[in-house]
Amino acid sequence: MSGANHTLDVHETPATGAMHRTRDRGQMKPRRITIKDVAREAGVSVATASEALNGKGRVAAATRQNVIDVAARVGYTANRLAKNLNAGRTGSLVLAVSPQPLTEEGSGLQPEWDIEYYFRVLNGASLQAFQRGFLLSMLPTQTSSRDFLSAADGLIVVDPSDDDPLIAEAVRSGLPCVTVGRNSGDLSWVDNDFFTGTTSALAHIGNDRPARVALFLSETASSYVRDELSSYLDWCSATGAAPIILRSPGPRVDEAEPVIHAALARTDREFDAVLTTLDTLAHATERAALALDLDVPGDLQIVSLADSRYLDYGLQKSITALDLHPVQLGEIAVELLIDALDGHGERRREVVPISLNVRESTLAD
Structure with a gap:
């Protein structure tokens, strides 16, 4: 045979005792351990091995544990694609x-x-x-x-x-x-529970001194925004405050910043706190306040009803926010x-x- 030499080694795998052929220089990949190998090593049927590993069927506890131990020892991992196809799923x-x-x-x-x-x-x-x-x-x-x-x-x-x-x-x-x-x-x-969360955020804003709060949002189609809006309106009714609702054309910082900048720059501005429905709106509010030389929180308090890492660092003042545990x-x-x-x-x-x-x-x- 001409060309490079290819030696064929035959060896016994210590874990299973099974004979596997491998070629040098990576010419042949090791054979994948299957459920049949697990069953043979555990001394049970393929059906029993499968039920034991899937937690199904009436398999004795000792048998189930033995199959699990054997599977771990021989390095068996389930073929997820085959498993899902057998269940009629794509995975x-x-x-x-x-x-x-x-x-x-x-x-x-x-x-x-x-x-x-x-x-x-x-x-x-x-x-x-x-x-x-x-x-x-x-x-x-x-x-x-x-x-x-x-x-x-x-x-x-x-x-x-x-x-x-x-x-x-x-x-x-x-x-x-x-x-x-x-x-x-x-x-x-x-x-x-966005209604309760918004109520707690409003209470926090007014804890140190009475605050005139504006709600800054980008849409009202989502259920969470409707809950936040309802809570805000209830708070306004209870405190006798006139609702101040600001709306951005979109959720991004660059979309929101011109809106909040214009609202903060008004000489007849009637609010000294902003409650935002998104972290990006809060970020835009902090940027606009900085551009207008407003002190946060002295001149303007900011609270976001959704937290993110962007609100905890990278800004002149980190922003108080609700953690929704996403x-x-x-x-x-x-x-x-x-x-x-x-x-x-x-x-x-x-x-x-x-x-x-x-x-x-x-x-x-």
Whole structure:
């Protein structure tokens, strides 16, 4: 035989005793350990080994533990693709933010993805999905994609709006769906108590001295914004304050800053505190205050109803904010969705508590 020499080694794998052929120089990859190898080493049938590893069936505790120990010893890992195909699944989940109007023509990515909160929800959901044997993808555009959704086992929609097109498409096609935020349908959801959180933020602003508070928002379609607006209006009614509502054309800092700059620059300005529905709006408010040489918090207090790392450093004054625990929201959403996939049809509603991170932008300790 001409050319390079190829030696063929035959050796016994210590863990299994099985004979494997390997070529030098990486010419042949080691054979993948299968469920059949685990069953043979454990002295049980393939069906018993599978049930033991999946936690199903009537397998004696000692047998189950033996199979688990053998699987760990020989380095067996389940083939997730084959497992999902056997269950009639693709092993794929999709997470999307409820569509909002685009502020830039031709923009391919929703402006909401500029907000850290959504990526932290995505991070929590992605890790939880992987641990449960699924891969989670982000749906980046606002247009419902039938092809994209048809290749998934389930859908998570964050901050659902009324008559949400993604939810409508999922329901129409029979795709299991849950939401982060309350929905108007009969789907399971996980959410924060935004009404109570907003009330506590307003109480904090007025703890040191009476404050005239403006609410700064970018939309009112989401259930969380409606809750925050309702709480703010109730506070205004209880304190006798006139509601002051400022609206940005979009959620990004560059969209919000001109609006809040103009409002703060007015000589007849009637507020000395700003409550924002997003961290990006709070960031824009701090930048505008700095540009106008307003002291924070002496001249202007700022509170965000959503926290992010951008509010804790990188600004002249760090901003007091509500921690919504978005990673936990994403984790719970995946659990709710997998429950639906497994046939647990009852609607579930989970509420994650909110905590207030007090920083330099407010007077109260």
